[in-house]
Amino acid sequence: MTIWNANLYDQKHDFVSKFGGSLVDLLAPKKNERILDVGCGTGDLAYEIAALGANVQGIDASHDMIIAAQQKYPDITFHTMDATLLDLTPQFDAVFSNAALHWMKQPDEVIQNIYNALKQGGRFVAEMGGHSNIASIVWALQKSMEELKLSYIEDYFPWYFPTLEEYQAKLEGAGFTVEIIKLYERPTPLQGEDGLRNWLMMFSNKLLQHLSEIEKEQIYKKCEELLKPEFYQNHQWVVDYCRLRFVAIKK
Ligand code: BEZ
Secondary structure (H helix, E strand, O other): OOOOOHHHHHHHOOHHHHHOHHHHHHHOOOOOOEEEEEOOOOOHHHHHHHHOOOEEEEEEOOHHHHHHHHHHOOOOEEEEOOHHHOOOOOOEEEEEEEOOHHHOOOHHHHHHHHHHHEEEEEEEEEEEEOOOOOHHHHHHHHHHHHHOOOOOOHHHOOOOOOOHHHHHHHHHHHOEEEEEEEEEEEEEEEOOOOHHHHHHHHHOOOOOOOOOHHHHHHHHHHHHHHHHHHHEEOOEEEEEEEEEEEEEEEO
16 A cells, blocks of 8 residues: 655645646536546645536545545545445546556556446546656666665556556446547656655655665665666756546446
């Protein structure tokens, strides 16, 4: 399980919800529509959607994220809930998800549960890390562990970054019509000189769970060394995000 630090997430990783902004345009929420935000984090995009007049509920598997979301936006309903275990009758006009589905390594269950939660004709609008997402960071983590003679445990790899074809087939297999789907590179700036280190501290916990704090420190340092020449320019880290974005309709 990934333990999230909701404070660090809001202070250093607000790019996650900022970049998600245009995904809200793609969702185009209408007044009084019922919308479920899957993997809502600290609730910023749920709030944006609610501000456009929709009736939003947010779920996230992290209880800390949900507590933070509820404190920030007390008028929105948030629940701690793992999308893999979601069991809802058709009631939502749309399901929205930004930067969350790649943390869910049982995509078939998640897609089926979202399908079940949607009314007929309802839309599933989402963006997630796609194939090759953060390939350089994954490479640097593996290389650092190898060089430091620390074991890399495949089962601890926390992400699912599918190809376009693979995810489209899963959506269609569940009964969706895929209206839009694209995979594209979106180089992503990380805040400050410690941007990469902060990113690793926030997001690589699960992969490094078997290591001591000293070993993790060695890995952060080695990753910085390995990635700096290509990904730190003009005092700015910019890393290689690849996004998979889609709109799918429940037939
Ligand atoms: C992403 O948004 O692509 C992402 C964020 C954290 C870890 C891995 C991927």
